[in-house]
Amino acid sequence: xxxVQLQRQLVDYRTSLYHEGFLDEQFTQLQELQDENNPxxxxxxxxxxxxxxxxxxxxxxxxxxxxxxxxKRIDAHVHQLKGSSSSIxxxxxxKLCIVFRNYCEAQNVEGCLKCLQxxxxxxxxxxTKLESMFQLERQILNAGGSVPV
Amino acid sequence: xAAQGRHGGKESNKMTALVVDDNTVNRMIHHRLLDNLGIxxxxxxNGKEAVxxxxxxxxxxxILMDMDMPVMNGIEATRQLREMGxxxxxxxxxxxxxxxxIREFIEAGLxxxxxxxxxxxxxxxxxxxxxx
Numbered sequence: 001x002x003x004v005q006l007q008r009q010l011v012d013y014r015t016s017l018y019h020e021g022f023l024d025e026q027f028t029q030l031q032e033l034q035d036e037n038n039p040x041x042x043x044x045x046x047x048x049x050x051x052x053x054x055x056x057x058x059x060x061x062x063x064x065x066x067x068x069x070x071x072k073r074i075d076a077h078v079h080q081l082k083g084s085s086s087s088i089x090x091x092x093x094x095k096l097c098i099v100f101r102n103y104c105e106a107q108n109v110e111g112c113l114k115c116l117q118x119x120x121x122x123x124x125x126x127x128t129k130l131e132s133m134f135q136l137e138r139q140i141l142n143a144g145g146s147v148p149v
Numbered sequence: 150x151a152a153q154g155r156h157g158g159k160e161s162n163k164m165t166a167l168v169v170d171d172n173t174v175n176r177m178i179h180h181r182l183l184d185n186l187g188i189x190x191x192x193x194x195n196g197k198e199a200v201x202x203x204x205x206x207x208x209x210x211x212i213l214m215d216m217d218m219p220v221m222n223g224i225e226a227t228r229q230l231r232e233m234g235x236x237x238x239x240x241x242x243x244x245x246x247x248x249x250x251i252r253e254f255i256e257a258g259l260x261x262x263x264x265x266x267x268x269x270x271x272x273x274x275x276x277x278x279x280x281x
Contacts, residue, residue: 029268033181041181049174079217083244084174087266 003145010136011148017133022126027089031149046130049088053123056081060116064109074112075104081119092122164276165208168192169199169226170215170242175265179213182272195219196226203230209237210279213267216243216254224257231258240275242267 001009017023034041056077063074082097096119103111137147166188168179176192183190188211193199195218212230216223227239240261241254255262261278263271 026266026268029266030178032269033178033185035185038181038184045174045177045181048177052173076219080172083172083265086244087172087174087178 003140003143006136006140006143007145007148010133010140013133013136017129021091022129024089024091026087030088043134046088046134049084049090050127052084053081053093057116057120057123060119064113064116069107069109069112071104071107071112075101078104090123090126093119093126096122164188164210164279166190166211166213167199167202167207167209168213169194169196169218169223170213171195171218172215175215175267179267182267182269183213185269186272186276188276196221196223196229199226200229200233203233203235208235211275212237212239213275214239214241214259216241216245216250224254227254227257227259238275238279 018027030042030045059077060074060081063070063077078097078100082094082101085091085094085097096115100112100115100119103115140147164187166183168176168183168190170176170179170192171194176194180190180192191202191207191209193202196214197220199212199214200221214223214227218226221229223241223243227241230237230239238260239258240263241251241259242263242265243251243254244265245251245254246264251262261275263275
């Protein structure tokens with residue numbers, strides 16, 4: 001695939017992520033913070049988001065396996081996940097976290113467990129999509145081109 | 150910009166800021182936002198650390214204060230900083246949407262409040278209030 005085709009593919013892919021609600025305006029904000037002095041900012045902050053989210057999802061799984069469920073602790077973890085998802089523009093994950101917190105408040109274990117599965121699912125989708133997008137960007141850069149804004 | 154001598158005869162005229170947030174992703178983003186505006190900044194992870202850093206003698210032109218944090222939240226930290234006589238611009242940033250909660254935060258001593266996520270334009274509007 002030539003450079004122009006790659007660039008077009010990236011623009012189309014990125015547009016679809018916004019269209020399908022995987023990303024929102026906040027992701028655009030992150031891209032605008034990237035410049036020649038910080039050329040890897042978006043990848044860095046998204047990588048941090050991945051690390052942090054995986055830790056939180058593990059904690060949530062463990063907390064929901066306990067004999068006595070600590071809803072306050074679970075709520076605190078979901079709050080964190082909601083916050084960072086919102087900050088990077090991972091809209092679907094953020095929205096699920098809001099539902100999750102409602103189940104926590106209602107102390108509904110079944111609801112929480114179902115929500116956790118949904119959050120894990122949406123998280124893994126957005127992670128895959130962002131990684132694909134970054135890979136496209138790398139291909140463009142390796143081909144000597146610049147990443148279209 | 151910060152008047153010379155306002156913070157104990159600081160050499161540079163660069164603005165300074167303190168980021169107070171327990172979320173690692175937010176801290177990174179707020180740091181980048183401030184850096185891009187040429188604002189020297191430091192981050193701490195909860196309200197207690199924000200109070201402690203002031204106790205150690207440091208002051209800042211701007212404090213970006215998250216609301217929900219462990220150990221000491223933003224409301225309590227803001228209250229304590231004001232009691233200590235800290236007159237810096239404190240801007241609360243939070244995802245809370247209930248008026249009552251936001252009001253409590255503001256009444257603790259905020260100069261401004263912005264809903265998260267923080268964007269460049271929100272940050273610029275906060276800074277204009279300092280210089281305005």
